[in-house]
Amino acid sequence: MDIPLIIFLVFVLFIFLSSFFTVKQQSSIIIERFGKFLSVRNSGLQLKIPLIDRIAGRVNLKIQQLDVIIETKTKDNVFVKMKVSVQFKVIQEKVYDAFYKLEYPHDQITAYVFDVVRAEVPKLKLDDVFERKDDIAIAVKRELNEAMTTYGYDIINTLVTDIDPDIQVKNAMNRINAADREKTAAEFEGESTRIRIVAKAKAEAESKRLQGQGIADQRREIARGLVESVEVLNRVGINSQEASALIVVTQHYDTLQAIGADANSNLILLPNSPQAGSDMLNNMVASFTASNQMGELMKKNNKKVKPKTEEHQTGHQAPQPPENPEIEI
Known part of the structure; x- marks a missing residue:
């Protein structure tokens, strides 16, 4: 074949x-x-006339940032x-405007962003x-849409992604x-x-109240028990003075027994000598006897003073009450 x-x-x-x-x-x-x-x-297999038609440029239709x-x-x-x-x-419908009307779209967009933000x-x-960075972004988008739509560009979104003040201000x-x-x-x-102090004070106040109530209940029960004990002893022919003395001596020895039962107890009961019980009983009997004598003496003095007072007030001698041997006894 020929060359x-x-x-x-x-x-x-x-x-x-x-x-x-292809596109x-x-x-x-x-x-x-x-x-x-x-x-x-647009995309796909395309045909052009060789040596007459030429590809002037390509336009990207993707979203850019x-x-x-x-x-x-x-x-x-x-x-x-x-x-x-x-x-x-x-x-896509304005590819002609985007290619021929605007030489540097990035510079154009940058200029509008500067203008709006400033x-x-x-x-x-x-x-x-x-707080209002979203308002700034909306203003930028509105301004860009009005300007760039003429050149075939659509502004999808604008975001203020960073605000960096001066280092001293930060x-x-x-x-x-x-x-x-x-x-x-x-x-x-x-x-x-404050809450802890108030709670502690309330707790202490409640503790004191309950403690006082407990002591009062304890003393009330002790007194009730003593009354019942005296009543029981009275039924068997023991009078109140003897019953009281017996109860005191019994409690004294019960206390000594309770102290001795605890090896680690540091409590000392005064007096604690062997004759302490009998001494305490004798003192109590003497006290009760002296108390009764003083009561009888005060009653006699009151009886003597009362008639004289009535005679002095009326100017007549008040009638003497008849003697009643049973009452004197």
Whole structure:
């Protein structure tokens, strides 16, 4: 075969193959003919005229993200760095506008973000910037949509992802937060201490009340027991004085027995001599006898004073009551 023919066949094959091309998913290709826009080709196998039509460019239809870092000043003169993330994409029906009308879309978007943020943030104080960052993001999105739709771009979302104040301001804010937390902790600690003191005082008061009630009940039962004991002894012919003396002596020896039963007891009962019981009984009998004598003497004195008082008041001698031997006895 002739070499020129082979070269010709190869050239024809190359021209034929260059007439076909593929477009990837989520992208578009701009076709120009002799430098003039011809058509927009979407995903799939496409055909063009070799040497006449050419691929002018490719347009990405996927959602893209642009991070813009802006330094601005708040209303209270605090410099902050803000990071605004803009998510956008090319509108498929406006690929022509996106390709031919706008040369550098990222620079255009960045300029609008700077303009909006530096117009909104100086109206707010630093604390308000943190609280209203969503409002700032909405304002950026609204402004970008109005501007970029003309160029075939759709703004999907805008996010204020970072707010970074000056380092000195951050340190001051941290100190304020630390002091506030310490104050809150001190208040809670003081309240806790107060609650413990009040609870302890209430517990002690209740303990004292129950202790006093217990002592009163104990003494009441002891007194009731003594009365019952005296009544029992009276039934067998023992009078009240003898019964009282007997009960005291019995309790004395019961106490000594209880003390001796505990080897570790440090209690000493005074007096604790062998004759202590008889001495105590004799003292009690003597006390009861003296008490009875004093009572009889006071009764006789009262009887003598009463008639004289009546005679002095009336000027006449009061009639004497008849003698009654049974009453004197």
